[in-house]
Amino acid sequence: xxxxxxxxxxxxxxxxxxxxxxxxxxxxxxxxxxxxxxxxxxxxxxxxxxxxxxxxxxxxxxxxxxxxxxxxxxxxxxxxxxxxxxxxxxxxxxxxxxxxxxxxxxxxxxxxxxxxxxxxxxxxxxxxxxxxxxxxxxxxxxxxxxxxxxxxxxxxxxxxxxxxxxxxxxxxxxxxxxxxxxxxxxxxxxxxxxxxxxxxxxxxxxxxxxxxxxxxxxxxxxxxxxxxxxxxxxxxxxxx
Amino acid sequence: xxxxxxxxxxxxxxxxxxxxxxxxxxxxxxxxxxxxxxxxxxxxxxxxxxxxxxxxxxxxxxxxxxxxxxxxxxxxxxxxxxxxxxxxxxxxxxxxxxxxxxxxxxxxxxxxxxxxxxxxxxxxxxxxxxxxxxxxxxxxxxxxxxxxxxxxxxxxxxxxxxxxxxxxxxxxxxxxxxxxx
Numbered sequence: 363x364x365x366x367x368x369x370x371x372x373x374x375x376x377x378x379x380x381x382x383x384x385x386x387x388x389x390x391x392x393x394x395x396x397x398x399x400x401x402x403x404x405x406x407x408x409x410x411x412x413x414x415x416x417x418x419x420x421x422x423x424x425x426x427x428x429x430x431x432x433x434x435x436x437x438x439x440x441x442x443x444x445x446x447x448x449x450x451x452x453x454x455x456x457x458x459x460x461x462x463x464x465x466x467x468x469x470x471x472x473x474x475x476x477x478x479x480x481x482x483x484x485x486x487x488x489x490x491x492x493x494x495x496x497x498x499x500x501x502x503x504x505x506x507x508x509x510x511x512x513x514x515x516x517x518x519x520x521x522x523x524x525x526x527x528x529x530x531x532x533x534x535x536x537x538x539x540x541x542x543x544x545x546x547x548x549x550x551x552x553x554x555x556x557x558x559x560x561x562x563x564x565x566x567x568x569x570x571x572x573x574x575x576x577x578x579x580x581x582x583x584x585x586x587x588x589x590x591x592x593x594x595x596x597x598x599x600x601x602x
Numbered sequence: 603x604x605x606x607x608x609x610x611x612x613x614x615x616x617x618x619x620x621x622x623x624x625x626x627x628x629x630x631x632x633x634x635x636x637x638x639x640x641x642x643x644x645x646x647x648x649x650x651x652x653x654x655x656x657x658x659x660x661x662x663x664x665x666x667x668x669x670x671x672x673x674x675x676x677x678x679x680x681x682x683x684x685x686x687x688x689x690x691x692x693x694x695x696x697x698x699x700x701x702x703x704x705x706x707x708x709x710x711x712x713x714x715x716x717x718x719x720x721x722x723x724x725x726x727x728x729x730x731x732x733x734x735x736x737x738x739x740x741x742x743x744x745x746x747x748x749x750x751x752x753x754x755x756x757x758x759x760x761x762x763x764x765x766x767x768x769x770x771x772x773x774x775x776x777x778x779x780x781x782x783x
Contacts (some may be wrong), residue, residue: 373753374734376726381733413701414759415728418713420706423620427634429640431612 365400368393369407377408377415425452430584497526497541504543511589511601516582520554545601548593556587567602569595578602607654607692612641615661618729622662625725626669628714640665658731663740666722688778703752704763712762720755727755 368390375381382391390533394401503514523539524530531538536559541552567580576595579588591598619640623633643664644657713721713728726737738748 370753372758374749376727376730376733378730386734410701410760411728413704414709415730417704417706417709418621418725418728421621421624421710422636423617424630424634427620427637428616430634431616431638432609434638434642437708494672522713 363389363393365393368400369403372404375404375408379410429521434471497500497523497528500526501541501543504541504550505545508547511550512580512582512587515552515554515585515587518554518582518585520556520585523554546597548591548597550589550591550593550598550601553590555587557581557584557588569598608645609655611644611657611661615658615731616641618662618731619665621729622722622725623665623669625710625713625721626666626718636665636668639668643668649741657734659740662726662732662736663742700764708766709763712759715762716755718756720751720758723751724755724759727752728744 371390375387381387394404416538417552469535487539500514503509504511506514520539523541524537529540536555538553538555541554543550543552567578570577570579575590575592576598577588577590578598579586581587589598589601616637620633620637623636623640624630627633627636640661644661713725716724722741723737726732726740727734732740734748734752735745738745741748743751
């Protein structure tokens, strides 16, 4: 190996010794052992590299960068989908059993079940990926602290939700649309369905809680709505 | 990924990532943004990486790609392997006196002046976190190219440092253009 070729390789050798066992450098290092001039060059090269690495290590990140990374990344990390969490999965299963039981009861002429059914369905689906591009504008309006949720949803055309690719879930063959928004740090989940799919008689506005979840349901025109949050009933009332 | 593992990952790598970003972006605020963005991407995507031993290379690769992505097209890489004729080289080593006079800011400033294609591998080399093979993987270039860029990058860096020191032994580079692999 020519000295020039050996130098070419050895310039990529880290001076801390971590690369000396790398076969790529083996021949060049053997040559270093046989060529005092090359050995002297490598010693100077590595001395310079060590010094420059130490100088570079003097550069310190701005104060606060670490905390900003930790807080920012933690806040932006997606929560795992509910079906990826064992406890949520169990809750979902229980909720769905309850929903279908209630739907079965409705068929048996027991009315006023839609709100409870939606509530439990909402509770089961409380945690999931948040953003939907096709209905982003509506979710943004829902997140706007100036508007009450029922007012924002008034006159909502469910067909437009479908056209916008809104996420849906199916209960007893009926489609339920799902929207999510955040106000003041709290997440809210809106469920919308055709009222006729769930009950002939619908309450004006009803509240319910299940564990840490608070839910409200109401009817507006042909639609039935439920909004669910884990931020508590007071937080729920503030958006209604 | 548990919070404590993520915190450990940040503590282990954020300073080196910031230094790498600073050498690329040349401004502290941009470097901070790049570093944060890298961990943001890790938090949303990279945490799915099963082999945490590859996290370091993943982070540097992601930061570099983010830098390339966010940079305006007009600032794309110069045709690197063609240095202008008349480029000068310095003697292989800086004197110990010269080295003692240097501080971190001076080294960084000189590094920021060299051609970007040399700057990225050279910074990674001096951070000492990555081997030449990992640098090649991070920058998505062949190993031979990394070695070539390290060799030439070192020459450029030392030339800049010597210029700043004002005592360099400058020697003329052979005329004509030099090709690298």
